Amino acid sequence: MSSTADPSTPATQVASLPQRTNVKRRAAKEPLLDRIIELLLFLAGVSSVAITLGIAGTLVFESLAFFREVSLVQFFTDHLWTPLFADPHFGIMPLVSGTLVTTGVALLIALPLGTIIAIYLSEFAPAGLREGIKPLLELLSAVPTVVYGYFALQLVSPLVQKIVPGTPAFNMLSAGIVMGIMIVPYVSSLSEDALRAVPMLLREGAYALGANRLITAVKVVYPAAISGIASAYILGISRAIGETMIVAIAAGTQPNLTLDPREGAATITAFIVQASLGDNPHDSIGYKSIFAAGLVLFLITLSINIFGHWLRKRFREAY
Amino acid sequence: MDLRKLVERRKLTDRLFAALGICCVLIALLTLVVLMGDLARQGLSRIDWQFMTSFPSRAAARAGILSAWVGSLMIMLVTVITAVPLGVAAGVYLEEYAPKNRLTTFIEINISNLAGVPSIVYGLMALGLFIYQLGMNRSTLAGGLTLACLILPIVIVATRESLRTIPSNIREAAFAIGASKWQVVSHHLLPYSAGGIATGVIIATSRALGETAPLITIGALTFIAFLPPPPVMSEPPFVSFQWLHDEFTVLPIQMFNWVSRPQPEFQVNAAAAGLVLVAMTLSLNGAAIWLRYRMRKRIKW
Numbered sequence: 380m381s382s383t384a385d386p387s388t389p390a391t392q393v394a395s396l397p398q399r400t401n402v403k404r405r406a407a408k409e410p411l412l413d414r415i416i417e418l419l420l421f422l423a424g425v426s427s428v429a430i431t432l433g434i435a436g437t438l439v440f441e442s443l444a445f446f447r448e449v450s451l452v453q454f455f456t457d458h459l460w461t462p463l464f465a466d467p468h469f470g471i472m473p474l475v476s477g478t479l480v481t482t483g484v485a486l487l488i489a490l491p492l493g494t495i496i497a498i499y500l501s502e503f504a505p506a507g508l509r510e511g512i513k514p515l516l517e518l519l520s521a522v523p524t525v526v527y528g529y530f531a532l533q534l535v536s537p538l539v540q541k542i543v544p545g546t547p548a549f550n551m552l553s554a555g556i557v558m559g560i561m562i563v564p565y566v567s568s569l570s571e572d573a574l575r576a577v578p579m580l581l582r583e584g585a586y587a588l589g590a591n592r593l594i595t596a597v598k599v600v601y602p603a604a605i606s607g608i609a610s611a612y613i614l615g616i617s618r619a620i621g622e623t624m625i626v627a628i629a630a631g632t633q634p635n636l637t638l639d640p641r642e643g644a645a646t647i648t649a650f651i652v653q654a655s656l657g658d659n660p661h662d663s664i665g666y667k668s669i670f671a672a673g674l675v676l677f678l679i680t681l682s683i684n685i686f687g688h689w690l691r692k693r694f695r696e697a698y
Numbered sequence: 699m700d701l702r703k704l705v706e707r708r709k710l711t712d713r714l715f716a717a718l719g720i721c722c723v724l725i726a727l728l729t730l731v732v733l734m735g736d737l738a739r740q741g742l743s744r745i746d747w748q749f750m751t752s753f754p755s756r757a758a759a760r761a762g763i764l765s766a767w768v769g770s771l772m773i774m775l776v777t778v779i780t781a782v783p784l785g786v787a788a789g790v791y792l793e794e795y796a797p798k799n800r801l802t803t804f805i806e807i808n809i810s811n812l813a814g815v816p817s818i819v820y821g822l823m824a825l826g827l828f829i830y831q832l833g834m835n836r837s838t839l840a841g842g843l844t845l846a847c848l849i850l851p852i853v854i855v856a857t858r859e860s861l862r863t864i865p866s867n868i869r870e871a872a873f874a875i876g877a878s879k880w881q882v883v884s885h886h887l888l889p890y891s892a893g894g895i896a897t898g899v900i901i902a903t904s905r906a907l908g909e910t911a912p913l914i915t916i917g918a919l920t921f922i923a924f925l926p927p928p929p930v931m932s933e934p935p936f937v938s939f940q941w942l943h944d945e946f947t948v949l950p951i952q953m954f955n956w957v958s959r960p961q962p963e964f965q966v967n968a969a970a971a972g973l974v975l976v977a978m979t980l981s982l983n984g985a986a987i988w989l990r991y992r993m994r995k996r997i998k999w
Contacts, residue, residue: 413880417795423787424796427809427854430847434819437826492722499719503712512723514987519730521983523908525950526972529957530733533740533965560729591708593715614814621816623911624950628957648818648911655821655915661830669915673822677815684814688807 438677441670448664454671460634460645462668463654469668471675473634477551477644478676481626482619484555484640485562489615492559493566494608500567501574502596513568520564528628531557536629549631549643558625566615573607574600606694613687617680623648647676737976741969749970753923754952758963763971765922766952769838770907770978772926772941773948776842777906781849782899786888788850789857789895794883813851820848821912829916836917838926839942844912849902856898860891893993897986904982908975910950921955922947949975 446454449469457470496516500509535553540546577600585595601608631643632653645653651669659666752762792809796802824844834840864887872882926941949971956968 410878413878416880417791420787420791420795423784424791424805426784427788427812427850428805430823430850431808431812433827433847434815434823437823437831438819441826492725495719495722496726499716499723503716503719512727515727515730516723517987518980518983519726521904521908521979522730522733523910523950523972523975523979525908525910525954525957526733526737526976529953529965529968529972530736532957533969534732534736560726563726592712594708596715617814617816621818623816623818624954627911628954648816651818651822652911652914655825655917670822670826673819677819680814680816680819681811684811688810 445667488559497570531629569611744970785853821915860894
């Protein structure tokens with residue numbers, strides 16, 4: 380840069396002297412300022428890594444203290460989770476089953492609904508309608524989860540009790556249903572983006588062979604977009620597993636080893652909330668058990684996310 | 699004849715699916731309408747001046763959300779002030795500066811993983827790290843920083859996407875007339891992407907405003923019957939940062955507290971608090987949608 384700026388030909392010597400030194404001085408000064416700024420920006424970029432380290436470090440550190448008192452065998456085989464009782468049991472499975480059931484119910488609602496909406500918006504709806512509906516659907520994910528929790532307990536649960544007699548007021552079914560509705564926009568918007576990214580040529584090929592819109596969408600466009608749709612599903616699943624307030628309010632607070640969605644049961648997240656509301660001194664086993672539960676939650680969502688990355692790489696179609 | 703029947707049948711299945719699609723959209727939207735309607739039916743009559751300006755109380759009729767909404771505003775202030783500069787800087791680095799190497803790939807994968815971490819896990823990190831390791835008390839500062847960590851990935855992704863829409867000939871033109879990299883970024887890229895970044899920040903703020911779980915885990919009190927000291931005083935040194943170190947409660951926690959009580963009067967309070975909360979988050983989202991719409995109309999590269 381600086382060598383080309385040097386005045387070596389007579390023509391450039393005509394330029395006035397002060398201007399030239401000014402250019403030179405600026406050329407010398409800016410790289411330094413630029414380097415400082417680049418360093419600052421780099422540090423900001425690395426800050427996200429620091430957060431991850433903070434999360435993983437804290438969870439592992441506090442969980443190690445927990446597993447010094449509770450064996451891994453007990454953790455995975457005991458059928459009771461009562462860390463705050465006088466007679467404590469530390470079996471994580473009841474909490475895991477609660478998380479699985481509520482997540483399962485939510486996905487049964489969110490995946491079909493989200494997929495159908497995505498296919499409809501991408502392949503069937505006129506452009507004007509699509510642009511109108513998309514932001515409205517996004518509003519669904521703008522409602523705070525604590526409000527959804529209120530909705531699940533006050534409105535959906537009485538309805539569920541009427542349809543399925545004998546269910547308690549706190550049940551995993553109503554929490555799961557509301558959670559499913561909440562997740563719909565996450566699934567539909569990402570899936571729709573993936574569907575729309577499929578080139579028109581593929582559709583035209585299918586139409587030329589005599590397929591109608593539905594067959595084209597299901598047999599050609601959907602498979603071609605599967606890597607993006609898989610990420611949408613993965614996002615929905617990890618949202619459902621990590622969802623806290625809806626289940627803490629509406630699914631019940633009692634750990635319960637069951638796969639029956641009509642019963643009430645605490646999830647991993649609901650337990651963490653429940654335990655945090657009480658007073659747990661820093662060194663108590665109750666305090667440490669929160670982190671052990673959190674570590675399990677973190678590992679489940681992490682492995683699902685990593686699986687999602689793998690899926691995306693494996694099935695990516697480049698057009 | 700046979701062919702015509704076949705075509706008719708295929709057209710019919712198309713129409714049936716279109717109807718199914720509309721039904722699914724309606725189910726989702728109707729849920730939103732019913733939810734809002736129920737909140738309004740239960741809570742609208744409860745919202746008045748007294749409700750907005752009273753502290754929580756054992757008596758449902760005298761309780762209010764003053765400390766809750768003031769707390770929410772202060773938490774948001776801390777969150778936005780920390781997360782936005784950090785997130786925008788990180789986004790600019792990754793999009794404009796970062797070399798294509800292992801470290802960059804690692805940072806990118808890390809950010810997309812962070813976005814998938816459940817919010818309550820951020821609360822656990824804050825409890826172990828901020829409260830016990832760094833010795834912060836359960837203050838506005840700790841709560842705001844927790845939510846800042848939570849929304850950082852959203853801000854970074856929004857910044858990157860916004861920068862990516864700027865065509866590269868803008869950068870090349872600026873470089874060609876001798877601008878340094880930072881000048882390109884600060885004179886051109888940041889102003890052009892400001893709208894997109896603002897949209898992302900607003901969405902992130904609305905997310906943080908509704909977050910309950912991470913603040914419960916760091917032990918945010920639910921019964922706060924005082925306001926923090928004001929940040930501006932009449933006598934020297936005129937500004938006070940005591941509010942950063944005081945305990946706090948926020949709207950979603952106040953609502954959760956009321957929802958978990960058995961008495962129906964408190965459910966009315968919960969609905970009213972929920973209505974205020976939803977009004978805040980939905981109007982933030984509405985603002986973001988409007989901003990995005992205006993940008994799309996104005997900027998044509």
